Each structure stands twice: as C-alpha cells, then as structure tokens.
Amino acid sequence: MKSILLKKQLVFFLIFCCAFAFSQTKIQIPASSVFYMEVNGKLLNSKTNWQKLNPILQNLNKNDQEKPTWKDFSDTGIKNDAKQYHYINFNDSIKSYTAHLILEDATKFVEFIKVSSKKELETTKKNKYSYTNLNDDTFVAWDGKRAVITGMTYTKKLPKFDYDYAADSTVVVSVEEPPMIDSAYAEADSPYYEPEKPFNYKDEIKYLKDEIKYTKEDIKSHQDDIARMQKDIKYLEKHHKYPEEKKATTELDEVASAKPTEEYDEEAEDLAYQKEMDSIKAEDFKIVKAFAELDFDRYFDSNMEVEVPKEMVKFQDANSDVFVYSNYGEIVKNGAYKDLAKLYNFGDLIDNLYNSNSSYNLYFDKNKVKVISNYQHKDSEIQKRFSALYNGKKNKKLMSLISDKSVGYYAINVDGHKYFDLMYSLFESKNDTGKYQKELELIMETIKIVLDEEAISKIAPGNGVFVLNALNTKKVEYTDYEYDDNFNDKEIKKTKDVVVPDFTFAFATENENYWKRVFEVLTTNKELSQKFAKNGDIFYLKKDPKNSNYIDQVYFTVKENIVYLTTSLENLVPKKQSAVSQKWAKDAAKHPSSGTINMQRLLQGLEKEFTTISQKEGFNLFRKNIGDVYFKSEVKKESIETEFNYTTPNSSENSLMYFLDFCNDLIKISEKETSTAL
Numbered sequence: 001m002k003s004i005l006l007k008k009q010l011v012f013f014l015i016f017c018c019a020f021a022f023s024q025t026k027i028q029i030p031a032s033s034v035f036y037m038e039v040n041g042k043l044l045n046s047k048t049n050w051q052k053l054n055p056i057l058q059n060l061n062k063n064d065q066e067k068p069t070w071k072d073f074s075d076t077g078i079k080n081d082a083k084q085y086h087y088i089n090f091n092d093s094i095k096s097y098t099a100h101l102i103l104e105d106a107t108k109f110v111e112f113i114k115v116s117s118k119k120e121l122e123t124t125k126k127n128k129y130s131y132t133n134l135n136d137d138t139f140v141a142w143d144g145k146r147a148v149i150t151g152m153t154y155t156k157k158l159p160k161f162d163y164d165y166a167a168d169s170t171v172v173v174s175v176e177e178p179p180m181i182d183s184a185y186a187e188a189d190s191p192y193y194e195p196e197k198p199f200n201y202k203d204e205i206k207y208l209k210d211e212i213k214y215t216k217e218d219i220k221s222h223q224d225d226i227a228r229m230q231k232d233i234k235y236l237e238k239h240h241k242y243p244e245e246k247k248a249t250t251e252l253d254e255v256a257s258a259k260p261t262e263e264y265d266e267e268a269e270d271l272a273y274q275k276e277m278d279s280i281k282a283e284d285f286k287i288v289k290a291f292a293e294l295d296f297d298r299y300f301d302s303n304m305e306v307e308v309p310k311e312m313v314k315f316q317d318a319n320s321d322v323f324v325y326s327n328y329g330e331i332v333k334n335g336a337y338k339d340l341a342k343l344y345n346f347g348d349l350i351d352n353l354y355n356s357n358s359s360y361n362l363y364f365d366k367n368k369v370k371v372i373s374n375y376q377h378k379d380s381e382i383q384k385r386f387s388a389l390y391n392g393k394k395n396k397k398l399m400s401l402i403s404d405k406s407v408g409y410y411a412i413n414v415d416g417h418k419y420f421d422l423m424y425s426l427f428e429s430k431n432d433t434g435k436y437q438k439e440l441e442l443i444m445e446t447i448k449i450v451l452d453e454e455a456i457s458k459i460a461p462g463n464g465v466f467v468l469n470a471l472n473t474k475k476v477e478y479t480d481y482e483y484d485d486n487f488n489d490k491e492i493k494k495t496k497d498v499v500v501p502d503f504t505f506a507f508a509t510e511n512e513n514y515w516k517r518v519f520e521v522l523t524t525n526k527e528l529s530q531k532f533a534k535n536g537d538i539f540y541l542k543k544d545p546k547n548s549n550y551i552d553q554v555y556f557t558v559k560e561n562i563v564y565l566t567t568s569l570e571n572l573v574p575k576k577q578s579a580v581s582q583k584w585a586k587d588a589a590k591h592p593s594s595g596t597i598n599m600q601r602l603l604q605g606l607e608k609e610f611t612t613i614s615q616k617e618g619f620n621l622f623r624k625n626i627g628d629v630y631f632k633s634e635v636k637k638e639s640i641e642t643e644f645n646y647t648t649p650n651s652s653e654n655s656l657m658y659f660l661d662f663c664n665d666l667i668k669i670s671e672k673e674t675s676t677a678l
C-alpha cells in the first residue's frame with residue numbers, strides 16, 4: 001500500500017516538473033529580425049587585455065570634469081565570458097534594437113548604468129524585474145541574473161500618397177488611407193481616383209501653424225507672411241471658414257482696405273510651439289515605453305535559453321568570435337529604401353535583386369583578422385544560377401601578369417554565358433503583381449530571340465584580371481585664381497604632384513577577330529582616328545600636348561586570345577614571380593573571384609597626397625600599423641562564400657588588441673590636434 005502511494009506521489013511530482021519545465025518558455029529571437037548578432041564572450045574575453053582596454057574606454061567615457069565616470073570596465077556587473085545576443089526589428093511604426101546580457105553582479109550593473117547615464121534615473125519595479133530609461137528611446141531591464149537593453153523609436157503612421165512618376169509626376173494614382181478610414185469609400189477600380197475630403201477648419205489651423213514653424217527660419221524676410229497667417233488663424237477660429245473673395249476687388253484695393261494686423265509675438269509663439277513638441281514627445285514616449293515593457297515581460301517570463309530560427313544560424317561557426325546575420329531583402333523592402341522602391345513598379349525585380357540572406361563569421365586570430373561571409377538568395381532557383389555563374393572555366397595565362405612588385409590585383413573566373421540565365425531569372429515574376437510585368441517578360445523573351453548568347457559569351461567568356469602594378473607620381477599644371485582687394489581675379493598657372501596608376505587590365509576571349517575589328521575602327525574612323533593611333537599590333541590613345549593628363553599613355557591589343565588594356569608596354573609580358581606571387585597566381589586561377597592589396601605599397605604611392613602636418617601624422621600612423629588584404633570567393637554549402645583576410649603587424653598580442661592599440665593611437669593624435677587648436 002505504501003509502495004502504491006509512493007508511486008502515485010512520484011508520478012504527480014514528475015507531472016509537476018514537466019509542467020514547470022514546459023511553462024518556462026525559451027527566449028525566441030523573432031524570425032522577422034533583419035539583423036542578428038551573437039558574441040562569443042568566452043573567446044573574446046580570453047583575447048582582451050583589459051589593462052590596455054580600460055584606459056581607452058575611460059578616455060571615451062569622461063565627464064565634464066575630464067574624469068572617467070567608471071574606473072574598471074572589466075568589472076561592470078556583466079559576465080564578460082558569457083554569450084551576448086543582439087537583434088534588430090522594424091516595421092512602419094516601431095524600430096527596435098535589443099541586446100540580451102548575462103549578469104555576474106546585478107547590483108554593480110545597476111550602479112554602472114546609473115554612473116554612465118550621467119543623470120538621475122527613475123527605476124520601475126515589476127514582479128520579476130526592474131527597468132529604467134536612459135533617455136526617451138533607450139530602456140534597460142534587469143533581474144538578478146540577466147539584463148536587456150532596448151533602443152526603440154516610434155514613427156506615427158500617416159496617410160501616404162503614391163505617385164506614378166512613369167506616367168505623370170503630377171498625377172496621384174492611389175491614396176493609402178489611415179486605418180480609421182473605411183476602405184469602402186475608395187474607388188479601387190479607378191487608379192486616378194482621389195477621394196475629396198470635407199473641409200475641416202481644425203486641420204487647416206494645424207497646417208497653418210506648421211507653416212509658421214518653417215517660415216520662422218527666415219523670420220525677417222517672412223514677417224508679413226507670418227502676420228497674414230496669424231490673421232487667417234484667428235478668422236478660422238471664429239468663422240470656421242475663409243472670408244469670401246471679392247471678385248471685383250483689385251490688388252491695389254485690397255492693399256488699401258487691409259486693416260493692420262496684430263504685432264507678432266515671437267516669444268509666445270516659440271513657447272507654444274515648444275509645448276506642442278513636448279506634448280508630442282511625451283505621447284511618443286508613452287507608446288515606446290509600453291512596447292518596451294511588453295518585450296521585457298516576455299523576456300523575463302522565459303528561461304535563460306535562447307532559441308534562434310534555423311535560417312539565421314545556417315552558416316554559423318561555433319568557433320567564431322562574432323557571428324552576424326542580415327536579411328538584406330527585408331532591409332531594402334521595409335527599411336530606408338522602402339518608399340524609393342515603391343516609386344518604380346517593375347514587378348518582382350527589386351525583390352529578386354535583394355531577396356537574400358548574408359551571414360558573417362568573424363575571427364580575431366594571432367596576426368590576422370578573418371571574416372567568412374556566406375551569401376544565399378532565398379529563391380533556390382536564382383541561387384542555383386548564382387552558383388552556376390561562379391563555376392566558370394579557369395585561365396592560368398592571365399594570372400602570369402601578377403608580379404612580385406604589384407600593389408594588388410583582382411581576378412575573376414566566371415561563366416559569362418550564365419549571366420544571361422541569371423538576368424532573365426531576376427526579371428521573372430512569381431505572382432505577376434508588377435504593373436509592367438507582362439511588358440518586361442515580353443522584352444526579355446524578345447532579347448532571348450534576338451541575342452546569340454553563345455556568340456556573345458565567346459567575346460568575353462568571363463575570365464579577367466586587373467593588376468595595379470605601381471602608383472607613380474608626376475607633376476601636372478593647373479590653373480588657380482588669386483583675388484585683389486577689389487575682388488578682381490587673376491589666373492595663375494601652378495604645378496602639383498599627382499598620383500598616376502600603372503595598371504594592366506586583361507581578359508580572355510574566344511573571338512580575337514571581333515576585338516581586332518573594334519580596334520581597327522578606332523584608328524580608321526574619321527573622328528576617332530584623331531584620338532587613336534596604331535603601331536603594328538599595338539593600338540594606343542594619342543597624347544595631347546595641350547592637356548596635362550594624369551595618365552600619360554594607354555595601350556590596347558589582342559594576342560593569344562587575350563585582350564589587353566595597359567599603361568605600359570612592359571606589362572604585356574609575363575612577370576617574374578616569387579613563391580608569394582606564384583601562390584597569388586595559383587589562387588587567382590583557382591577561385592571564381594580573388595584579390596589582394598599590399599597596403600604598404602599603396603600608401604607609399606599615396607604619400608604625396610598628404611601635405612599638412614596633421615595629415616602626415618595620420619598617414620605615418622596608418623603606414624606604421626597597416627596590414628595587407630586578401631580575399632577569395634567560391635561556391636560552398638549552396639551559397640557564395642567569401643573569405644576576407646587582413647594581416648596585422650606583430651606588435652600586439654593578437655589582432656583584436658591590434659585594433660584597440662590602433663584606436664588608442666588615433667585618440668592620442670586627435671587629442672593633440674584639439675589641444676593645439678585651443
């Protein structure tokens with residue numbers, strides 16, 4: 001009997017535990033987030049030298065007495081070796097940035113935010129957490145173990161007017177009504193219909209007040225306008241309409257019969273305007289605060305486990321220091337370019353162009369910063385065409401133009417024929433919502449019929465390389481002007497040193513005769529032959545002695561299925577290659593896209609562009625700390641993967657501290673310039 005009772009109690013206990021576990025919901029990162037970042041605190045903290053970082057942060061966080069507001073930024077109450085989660089959401093009205101933090105000492109964290117805010121903070125206590133606002137749009141909430149920081153802005157959604165700029169920029173084609181207006185009043189069948197609204201004197205008064213606000217910016221020149229508007233406001237408040245116009249009255253009669261208006265009280269109007277703006281801000285703050293509180297309630301009702309949509313972390317590497325995801329399609333569609341995109345009703349073209357996800361894994365290695373990005377289009381068919389484009393034939397002959405002394409290069413090996421398939425797919429529509437979609441599809445079908453895609457792709461199959469061989473300098477003459485005391489100008493001829501690039505651009509072709517004919521036309525055409533000339537198989541741009549050009553000469557030719565465009569004939573022959581440049585050439589021939597820049601050589605060529613003392617100090621700092629850049633792209637994991645490497649000098653413990661040391665040196669230079677100016 002006791003055994004049965006014990007079993008029943010155990011069952012009830014297990015049911016209770018399961019119910020409790022299921023009631024503790026996970027922290028859900030919204031699938032609609034356009035940006036997500038996960039910081040690997042354990043890795044970053046192990047690479048951070050806080051003894052060096054603290055002075056930098058203290059310097060940036062000084063108060064009015066030039067004293068740091070916090071002494072030790074390694075001890076702010078935040079658990080430095082814990083993961084951090086950041087994400088951004090926005091719609092038409094609310095834009096928010098949220099950060100989830102794990103706390104080591106909640107008391108110290110509260111003290112930190114109070115000191116950093118540099119003002120008194122009012123704390124609101126809830127059942128499971130407390131929160132405060134650092135300003136009108138930034139809120140911080142915490143309990144004993146975790147904290148949330150939310151930056152949130154609110155924009156009131158107003159009626160918007162859409163215009164058909166393609167037909168007539170002055171014609172209104174549709175009106176987006178606010179939610180409170182019944183859509184039944186809109187005549188959707190007529191694209192040019194604009195509902196006529198009854199006259200509302202209150203709206204007219206508000207409009208005139210807004211007009212006064214903008215007119216006040218040039219108060220002296222618009223004093224009469226403001227006085228007239230003030231008079232109209234008083235008339236509208238009393239009669240609820242404008243006075244009837246007198247048809248026979250001339251302009252001179254109106255001026256003669258006009259009564260003097262009351263003197264405009266600028267101070268009173270400023271006070272009234274400020275009260276109105278404060279009222280609007282207070283109302284917006286209430287809305288933002290309510291949304292922030294809802295987010296906090298959901299967060300602190302959950303357990304500490306974060307759940308991220310699988311699509312966001314598809315390309316995440318657990319060993320990266322920082323992982324970032326961005327939904328570029330939603331950023332374009334609903335972000336800063338939303339209204340701009342609506343101006344052009346080209347079907348799904350805009351969506352097809354930007355409907356993609358990008359992921360980034362950031363690594364701070366010993367002497368290198370590495371970023372691996374993965375680009376993936378959301379439409380699997382379009383992504384397949386991107387991948388096909390990046391699977392072109394290789395060409396080793398082009399890569400022999402890369403030399404040991406090169407400043408840098410950029411090489412591609414793509415399938416030029418696949419460009420057509422990709423472009424056609426971008427113009428395709430899945431739902432035929434575009435106003436001109438049928439016309440666009442007809443144009444694309446016509447292009448398919450007219451163009452010989454195979455013949456065009458043979459002209460430029462998709463293999464090319466640009467090599468920046470050197471940055472030279474030359475003196476050029478230019479015209480400047482000087483003015484006397486009577487402001488009479490005088491032309492003065494001056495000279496200055498300018499940077500002249502020495503480069504080679506070459507690409508493969510399977511149709512040499514086509515390019516030879518193009519170049520022959522340049523030298524035989526009556527007008528073009530005045531600028532172009534020929535010497536054997538070499539074509540060149542004639543040098544004009546009257547003009548002081550930055551580039552002295554440009555040559556172009558075709559030989560052995562390679563088209564060349566270069567600033568020197570010496571660049572037409574293969575270069576001597578060391579082990580390093582041979583590796584560059586091998587990678588350039590292997591990958592669909594790759595490139596490198598020797599930053600020291602680049603800065604050496606740009607040195608004469610920096611003339612002032614402050615510019616030279618900044619230049620010397622960059623030359624001392626700058627590293628080399630290398631990247632390569634290829635098709636991986638159903639995405640276009642690009643690896644970016646930045647090699648750093650060995651003066652710092654690791655690449656993370658390299659950037660922090662660099663920032664510290666920049667701060668010192670800026671402080672020196674400020675003190676000198678004072």
